[in-house]
Amino acid sequence: MRFHGLTVLLLGCSLGLADDLTARFELTLNRVLKGGPPAYLPGFVLADAIPQHTRRFTEYCGDVSGRYIGALSVYSKASGARLSELENVVRKLLTLQRADGHFGDPLDSGRATTRNMAILWGNGRLLIGLLEYYQYNQRAEVLAAARKLGDFFAGMAPLYNSEEVQQQFSGDLLAVGYICWTQCLEGLVELARVTGENKYLDTARAVAARVDRFPAQHSHGFLTSLRGVLDLHRLSGDAKLLAQVETQWQALVESGNVLPHGAIPEAFAPKIKRDEGCSEADWLRLNIALWNTTRKQQYLQAAEWTLFNEFQFNQFRTGDFGHRDLSALGAGPASARAWWCCTLHGLRAFPEIAACVFHEENGTLFYDLPVNGYGRIGNDFVVHADSQLGTVGIINLDIQAAGKSSQSLAIRLPQWARNVGINLGGKKLDGILRNGYIHLTRTWKKNDRLLLAYDIRTRIMKKPGQTNLVAFTHGPWFLGVDNQGSPDFFGELTALNRVIAISTPSTGEVTLERVSSRQQSRTPFAVPMAEFNLRYLPGGYPAQPQQAVLRPIAEQTSLHDNTEWIFWFQTAPPGEELKTQRE
Structure with a gap:
C-alpha cells in the first residue's frame, strides 16, 4: 500500500533505502489504517469516549480517540489525503460529548482523584486531537466541540491548578500523576491561538507555571507538558517561557534521564526500567521545536541522534511503537507493542521530521x-x-x-x-x-x-558513571550486538566478554573492520555502511577469540520483538588477545 501524498512530502524518492524514512512512515501508517491486531476500528477507537470498557485503558477517556484523530489529521493536512476512517470517527465522536464538555466516564465530584486524573489525561489528548483535525478541516462543529472541552478544562483549573493538588499527585503515581493535568496545556494553547480568546490563554499561563519534573515521573506526560510551554512561548512571545523550557531541557540532560542512545525512559530515575515510544516521539518533537525556535545546534543534534537511534529502535516490524526493557548492558528481550498510545504518537512525529530536513x-x-x-x-x-x-x-x-x-x-x-x-x-x-x-x-x-x-567517524563512547564500559558509534548511528545476528556472543558469561578494538585516544575514534558484502544484512531496514566485525574474548573461554557483528540498533525494526541487545562492552587491554592465546 502506498500513501503518495506524504511520501512525496517526506522524501519524494525511491523507497526501500535503509535511511529512507518513507518505508518507516508507511509501515506505521499502514499499521494504523489497515493493520492489527488489534485493528483500529471506529468502535474500538471510540470505546474510551462512549464510554464502553471493552479494551485496555478506556478509563483514560478520549486518549486513543484523540491520538487517532490527531495523527491522521496531521497526515491528511500534509498529504492532501482524505481518509474515510478519520471522518467516520470524528462524526461519531461529536455525538458523544457530555453536557459539561468532556467525553467518557463522569468525574468524581468536587475532589481530585486518581480516577479523575485518568479522565483528564484522555480528554487532554482529545482536545489537541480535535484542534489538529480543525487545522486540516475547519468544520464549525469540530471547533465548537473543542471550545466546549476547553471550557471544561478552564472550569477545572481552580481545583487542579492548585498547590495542594500538585503536591498530592507529584509522588510515585506515574500515569495518574499531576502530568495528567498539565498535559492539557498543549490543547489550551492551540485553542487560544485559533479562537483568540484570553480565557484559554490565561488558563494556559497558569498551567505552565505548574510544569515541573520530579523523580519517577511519567516522562511522556512531562515532555508533552513541556512542549505545551514552548507552544505558549511561541504564541505569546514571553521570553520567560522559553527560558523555562531551555532550563528544563538542560536539567533533564544533566540528570541522566536522556540515555546515551537517545532514549527517554518511561519513568524518570530512580524508576528507569524501559523506554516508551511516546516519550521518544515527544523528545524528538521537543528538540525539533526548540531548533525551529532558537536555531541552537544542540537541539538539532539531539533530534538527529534520537531520530537515527532510539526512535527507529523503538519501531516494531509491525509498524507499532511501544516499550523495550532496558538492562545494565543494553535492552531487551522483553518488549510490548503499545497500540494504545505509542503507535499513534509515533505516527504523529513523522510530519514534523519531514518539515525539519531543510530550512530557509x-x-x-x-x-x-x-x-x-x-x-x-x-x-x-x-x-x-x-x-x-x-x-x-x-x-x-x-x-x-x-x-x-x-x-x-x-x-x-x-x-x-x-x-x-x-x-x-x-x-x-x-x-x-x-x-x-x-x-x-x-x-x-x-x-x-x-x-x-x-x-x-567511528568512535568509542564511555558509559556515564562506568568508564570501564564502552559503546561504539558510526556517524549518526549507535551500534550494538544482538542475539539474532550474533547468537554465540550471548550466554551465561556474556557480561564478561571483552572486545578487541584499536582506538585513537586523542580523538576517541576506533578502527573496526567492515563486514563483507556477503555478511551484510538483507533486511528492509539494514544499514550496511555501519555494520562491522567485532572481535572479542569470550568470558568463558578467552583463549579462543571470536567475532560478532556490530550493527546499528535501528535495524531492530526488522527483527523479532524479543531480540536482546548489548550496547556496552568491556574492552581487552592491548596485547591481551596474544597473551591469552599463548597461555
Missing part, C-alpha cells in the same frame, strides 16, 4: 538533517535530497528549480563526520565553512546534481 534563513537554504526531503525558497529554488547515507555514505541534492540569479545553499557538517566532499558534474566544489555549515553560492541550473560524500 535570510535568503539561504540550509540542509539540516541528512535524510530525504525537499527544501525551497519560493518557487525559484527547489532542492530535493535523496539520501543513501546508510547504504553507500552519500547524499544527492538535486536542483529541481533554479532562478536566473545566484542562490545560496548551506550544507551542514555534522560532528560525526570529518568532512563532507561536494561534487557537481564530476568537479569538486569548495565552499566556505561557517558556523557548522558549508556555504555554496552560485547560479544553479535546473537538474544540477550535487553529490555529498560524508567522511564518517
